[in-house]
Amino acid sequence: MPNGLFNWTFNDIEKFLKKNNFVYNYSNASHYYYRGFINKEIRKVCVPYHGKKALKPKTVKGIILQSGIDQKKWTGKN
Numbered sequence: 001m002p003n004g005l006f007n008w009t010f011n012d013i014e015k016f017l018k019k020n021n022f023v024y025n026y027s028n029a030s031h032y033y034y035r036g037f038i039n040k041e042i043r044k045v046c047v048p049y050h051g052k053k054a055l056k057p058k059t060v061k062g063i064i065l066q067s068g069i070d071q072k073k074w075t076g077k078n
Contacts, residue, residue, distance in 0.1 A: 004075050005057040010049045013063060017045060020069055038068035 002008045014032070022036035022045065030049045035042060045066045048059065055063075064071050 002075075004077075005060045007054045008060045009052055009054055010047060011052075013047050013055070013060070016074065017047075017067065020067075020073075022067070036067070041068065043068045 002012050010032075014034075017034050017036070020036065020038075022034040022043075025033045025035045025044070027033065027049075032047045032049055034045045034047065036045075037043070043066065045063055047063060048055065060074075061071075064074050
């Protein structure tokens, strides 16, 4: 279970993105690309797939910045 920026897996991120209206666009090797509209802008997000391993917090932070979704929404902190 994700805790802040820690313990996010590919599946956790994929579920979160889909819940926030992102759709799968394409994949290139072990990287999956999603696109969505946030604040009337098209956003593209690259998510690396490493099986069930947790992604590094720095990688998760990069995904958050790419998505344009507020970090508080990602971490569940209001």
